[in-house]
Amino acid sequence: MNKVINKVVKPLKGEVVIPGDKSVSHRSVMFAGLGDKPVHITNFLPSADCLSTVGVMKALGAEVNFISDTELTVKGNGLHGLQEPPTILDCGNSGTTLRLMMGILAPQPFVSTFTGDSSLHKRPMGRVINPLTQMGANIVGREGNKKLPITIIPAKEKFKGFSYNSPVASAQVKSAILLSGLFSDGETTVTEPYKSRNHTELMLEACGVNLKYDGTSVTVSPVEKLDVPEEFIVPGDISSAAYWLVAGSIIPGSELLLKNVGINETRTGIIDVLKAMGADLTLQNERLSGAEPVADILVKSAKLHGTTFGADIMPRLIDEIPAIAVAAMHAEGDTIITGAGELRVKETDRLQAITDQYNKLKNCIEATDDGLVIHGSQGESMSGVCFSYDDHRMSMSLAIAGIVGNGVEIEKADCVDISYPNFYEELERLIAE
Ligand code: S3P
Numbered sequence: 161m162n163k164v165i166n167k168v169v170k171p172l173k174g175e176v177v178i179p180g181d182k183s184v185s186h187r188s189v190m191f192a193g194l195g196d197k198p199v200h201i202t203n204f205l206p207s208a209d210c211l212s213t214v215g216v217m218k219a220l221g222a223e224v225n226f227i228s229d230t231e232l233t234v235k236g237n238g239l240h241g242l243q244e245p246p247t248i249l250d251c252g253n254s255g256t257t258l259r260l261m262m263g264i265l266a267p268q269p270f271v272s273t274f275t276g277d278s279s280l281h282k283r284p285m286g287r288v289i290n291p292l293t294q295m296g297a298n299i300v301g302r303e304g305n306k307k308l309p310i311t312i313i314p315a316k317e318k319f320k321g322f323s324y325n326s327p328v329a330s331a332q333v334k335s336a337i338l339l340s341g342l343f344s345d346g347e348t349t350v351t352e353p354y355k356s357r358n359h360t361e362l363m364l365e366a367c368g369v370n371l372k373y374d375g376t377s378v379t380v381s382p383v384e385k386l387d388v389p390e391e392f393i394v395p396g397d398i399s400s401a402a403y404w405l406v407a408g409s410i411i412p413g414s415e416l417l418l419k420n421v422g423i424n425e426t427r428t429g430i431i432d433v434l435k436a437m438g439a440d441l442t443l444q445n446e447r448l449s450g451a452e453p454v455a456d457i458l459v460k461s462a463k464l465h466g467t468t469f470g471a472d473i474m475p476r477l478i479d480e481i482p483a484i485a486v487a488a489m490h491a492e493g494d495t496i497i498t499g500a501g502e503l504r505v506k507e508t509d510r511l512q513a514i515t516d517q518y519n520k521l522k523n524c525i526e527a528t529d530d531g532l533v534i535h536g537s538q539g540e541s542m543s544g545v546c547f548s549y550d551d552h553r554m555s556m557s558l559a560i561a562g563i564v565g566n567g568v569e570i571e572k573a574d575c576v577d578i579s580y581p582n583f584y585e586e587l588e589r590l591i592a593e
Contacts, residue, residue, distance in 0.1 A: 186209070364380065
């Protein structure tokens with residue numbers, strides 16, 4: 161599907177209720193499915209990625225009942241009660257489903273095989289397969305155990321306690337290892353170069369698992385069972401709020417109230433960067449939603465200027481670079497982004513995708529090996545036809561680039577379904593208000 165987005169000629173005003181967090185939605189279904197009591201999940205994100213996790217957990221024997229799109233119950237058969245899946249496990253576009261489920265399934269006494277879409281087949285899985293193999297897993301994959309399709313064969317012995325120094329700050333890698341660690345014969349420690357999102361740790365703790373922290377290291381001990389809580393409440397997704405934070409900041413006269421945004425500090429890098437660029441953002445009504453902090457964020461338009469940021473903040477805003485790049489195009493002066501090499505192995509190579517497509521709208525971006533140089537200005541934008549590469553975050557960021565610039569036609573625009581199914585409806589509602 162192609163989507164035509166017109167330039168917006170008036171301020172954006174009103175409220176947006178931010179949909180459930182993708183990372184927490186995945187984990188709520190996985191963790192509930194590892195317990196032995198029914199768990200009630202609210203504000204679940206009913207997106208294609210999270211539904212891939214639901215499909216995988218059902219194939220492993222979890223009972224899943226939807227009460228509405230965003231509310232469901234999940235009941236598992238206990239930590240050691242997963243069943244051999246009768247089908248190939250299809251992870252669709254979802255790296256989180258695949259990598260975390262590899263961590264859960266590697267220690268199981270049955271065979272499982274994973275597949276996914278063409279994007280997921282290109283993404284690096286050696287980063288999970290290698291450490292799991294060192295723990296004792298027997299995993300085979302294409303291209304020398306690096307890519308989908310992947311098969312897990314029962315390990316010969318119980319997993320060994322393990323200490324892993326991860327070369328990448330990745331919550332998916334960290335989570336896979338910690339989840340395998342639950343089934344090991346000793347302590348499992350993961351150390352990252354910088355701390356990545358900690359939803360797995362918070363949810364493990366909510367399930368009664370004791371974790372030890374030391375700098376960027378986290379250690380888990382094996383457990384016999386997970387004491388899953390009766391309810392998981394999913395906070396709103398700051399990665400989905402990102403598009404409105406940028407649009408509201410750039411379009412003159414705008415004032416948007418973004419309701420129920422997760423503000424876990426491992427995710428709020430975009431707030432820090434936009435504030436450093438001069439954005440007018442106010443956190444209101446800060447509270448807890450389950451184990452996660454949330455707030456409503458008031459964004460008022462402001463004159464933005466360029467900024468510089470790099471590897472240390474990257475895990476806290478890794479998914480927001482496509483949106484931040486749009487802000488930087490419309491800010492006064494240069495924005496220099498380094499330490500963002502991980503963007504080359506996301507749903508598409510986002511550094512190349514941003515450079516090739518955004519430059520059709522405003523020719524001001526250069527890609528480096530691990531980042532972007534964006535020569536921002538408040539000058540005129542062009543209108544153009546841009547390709548999303550079937551990458552949800554590219555599509556939504558291009559839509560924002562279109563409304564704040566001079567319009568855009570997005571090719572393969574329906575991939576927003578991966579993380580924000582009603583994104584275009586929300587955009588149209590805000591424009592019409
Ligand atoms: C995620 C972790 C991040 C992020 C992805 C979701 C998660 O990936 O980009 O969208 O839920 O753990 P990496 O761990 O590969 O950085």
